[in-house]
Amino acid sequence: MVNQQAALLRPETLLEEFKRIGITHIVTIPDSETNYLYELMIEQDWLTVVPASREGETFAIALGLSVGGKVPVCLIQNTGMMESGDSIRGMALDAGFPLLMVVGYRGWNRHGVVTDTAAKYTEPFLNAMGVNYYLVEQDEDAERISIAYEEAKRNKRPVAILVGDEYHGFNR
Amino acid sequence: MIQADDMFKAFESHREDSVVIVTGTGGKHWADHTTKQNRDLNMGGAMGHTTSAALGLALGLPDEKVVLFDSEGALLMNLGIIATIAGQKPKNFLHLLMDNECYATTGGQPVPNSQDINYAGMAKEAGYTAAYSFDNIEDFTTNIGNIMKEEGPVFVAMKMVPEVENEPIGNRPRRVTRSRAETITALRSELGIS
Numbered sequence: 001m002v003n004q005q006a007a008l009l010r011p012e013t014l015l016e017e018f019k020r021i022g023i024t025h026i027v028t029i030p031d032s033e034t035n036y037l038y039e040l041m042i043e044q045d046w047l048t049v050v051p052a053s054r055e056g057e058t059f060a061i062a063l064g065l066s067v068g069g070k071v072p073v074c075l076i077q078n079t080g081m082m083e084s085g086d087s088i089r090g091m092a093l094d095a096g097f098p099l100l101m102v103v104g105y106r107g108w109n110r111h112g113v114v115t116d117t118a119a120k121y122t123e124p125f126l127n128a129m130g131v132n133y134y135l136v137e138q139d140e141d142a143e144r145i146s147i148a149y150e151e152a153k154r155n156k157r158p159v160a161i162l163v164g165d166e167y168h169g170f171n172r
Numbered sequence: 173m174i175q176a177d178d179m180f181k182a183f184e185s186h187r188e189d190s191v192v193i194v195t196g197t198g199g200k201h202w203a204d205h206t207t208k209q210n211r212d213l214n215m216g217g218a219m220g221h222t223t224s225a226a227l228g229l230a231l232g233l234p235d236e237k238v239v240l241f242d243s244e245g246a247l248l249m250n251l252g253i254i255a256t257i258a259g260q261k262p263k264n265f266l267h268l269l270m271d272n273e274c275y276a277t278t279g280g281q282p283v284p285n286s287q288d289i290n291y292a293g294m295a296k297e298a299g300y301t302a303a304y305s306f307d308n309i310e311d312f313t314t315n316i317g318n319i320m321k322e323e324g325p326v327f328v329a330m331k332m333v334p335e336v337e338n339e340p341i342g343n344r345p346r347r348v349t350r351s352r353a354e355t356i357t358a359l360r361s362e363l364g365i366s
Contacts, residue, residue, distance in 0.1 A: 025231070050231065051259060052224075053252025060224030061231070061256075064215070067356050068232020069365040090218030091225065095352065 009138050009165040011037035014102070017145040018047065023100070024070045025050055027058040031077035031104045034163070055080030056087035059099070059158075066097045077104040078122040078162075088129055088158065098152035100145070101131070101160040108164045110137070126160055133160035173333045174309050176270060177201045182313040186320045190266075191229065191236050191359065195222045196243030197276040197335050200347055210362040214355045220249030223267070227253065230262040230324075233363070237264050237320075244271040244291065245283050251294075257325050258299030265324040267295070272334035280336035295327035307331040 014037060018026070027050045030038045041049050052058045055076045062072040081088070081103050092099050107116025114120055126133050132151065134144040145161055152159040176198030184205040193213045194202045206212050215225040226240040247253070247269060257267065273286035296303035301324055306312040312330060319326060337344060350358075360366075 027228075048231075051256070053256045054250060056218070056221060057224040057250060057253055057256060060215075060218065060221035061228035064225040064228020064230070065232040067213070067229055067360065067365075069360075070232045072228075087218045087221050090216075091221055094217055 009136065009141070009163070011040050013139045013142045014136075014145065014163075015040055015044065015047075017142050018073065019044075021100075021146055021149045022071050023073050024048065025062075025065050025072040026075050027052055027061045027065070027072050028075035029053075029055055029058070029077070029080055031080075031106070034075060034077075034104050037075075054083070056084040059084060059087040060091040062099055063091045063095050063097065066095075066099070073100045073102055074158075075102045077118075078106050078125075079118050081160075082118075082121060082125050085125075085129070088131070092158045093129065093131075096156045098149070098156055099158040100149050100152055101158050102145075103133075103160050103162050105135075105162040105164045108162070110164070122162065131158050131160050133162050135162045135164055137164035173307065173331050174312060175333050176335070177204065178309045179270075179312060179330060179332070180205045182309065183316055186317045187239070188320075189237070190239045190320075191233065192239045192241070193222065193226050193229070194241040195246055196241070196270055196272075197337065198243070198270045198272065198332055199241055200349075202241065203347070203349070209350075210358045212350075212355060213359055214350060214352045217352060220246050223247060223250065223253045224256070226267075227257050227260065227262065227265065230265040231260060234262070234264060236363070237266070238262070239266045239320075240268065242267060242269050244269055244273070244286075244289075245275050247291070248283055254295050254298040254300070254327075258295075260325075261299075261301075262325055263323045266320065266322075266326050266328070267300070267324075268328040268330060270330055270332045272332040274334050274336065276334045276336045279338050280334060290329075292327055292329040295329075300325045300327045303327040303329070305329045305331075 058074040065072040107119030148159040230238040292303040292305040
């Protein structure tokens with residue numbers, strides 16, 4: 001039996017939230033959880049997608065964009081986020097600017113046992129870095145994106161959205 | 173081989189209003205030549221990622237010329253960024269590489285394949301608009317004016333005289349430098365960004 005979540009998280013929902021809070025740039029490396037979102041994003045004339053070569057780049061590119069007055073999001077997977085530790089430290093946390101990290105939660109599972117170490121270490125990693133996070137797994141959770149961004153603005157720190165949608169929605 | 177002090181002196185007369193970011197041990201000499209401190213940005217913080225931050229700045233400020241003086245040790249830590257930059261094609265971006273063939277700040281150990289690697293070749297093949305290599309100050313001085321006028325992203329590799337530091341960090345003389353936050357605040361104020 002396939003272990004599925006109760007409701008869909010539509011890529012359009014994330015995109016609507018990004019537009020509502022004034023995001024201008026998505027700095028990203030596509031992953032298996034967010035492919036359809038990528039396709040939608042590149043069609044939007046109000047949004048610029050900046051593909052990076054490695055996840056650590058995304059936080060530094062976001063810092064540069066922020067200095068220039070733009071409002072970036074880093075859209076990456078949890079595996080790449082963990083590879084980016086020093087960049088998150090030096091280019092996001094130490095720089096002190098509001099940043100939304102949208103992180104594909106590979107291996108996350110609402111039911112049963114988590115076997116993927118990518119999921120096992122994701123929240124401990126964020127806790128170690130002192131980055132607060134919100135789980136978004138269905139459309140009803142979408143307002144957490146705005147809540148997270150308001151928190152990022154208030155505290156001038158990165159805040160993460162963990163996208164727990166492994167089974168449908170993001171890949172249509 | 174080029175002395176960083178000579179190179180920055182030659183560059184300054186062509187700087188105009190560009191936003192300048194420097195890295196590496198040689199980068200400290202820029203402070204002796206700049207006349208527009210409010211347009212000098214410190215984007216250090218994670219080795220290998222100043223390049224990425226400079227790209228972000230160029231994308232965020234498309235009407236400003238952004239000039240990065242990078243170092244080869246840092247670039248090697250995140251070499252994929254040259255593909256990212258080439259993919260974004262920022263017309264306002266000039267990427268200069270100060271290649272002293274070593275990690276000067278840790279005692280002068282050579283970087284991988286230090287003498288035979290072709291950084292300009294890699295940048296050009298990655299998709300930069302143009303790429304140049306200089307190993308003497310005369311050629312650099314002759315060409316930098318025209319290079320500054322070219323549409324980016326343009327890459328310039330320069331063979332630099334290493335300024336190796338062997339003293340323990342705590343014993344090294346400290347230069348007074350502005351913090352990253354100070355330079356960001358000054359630049360944003362200069363450009364009217366709230």
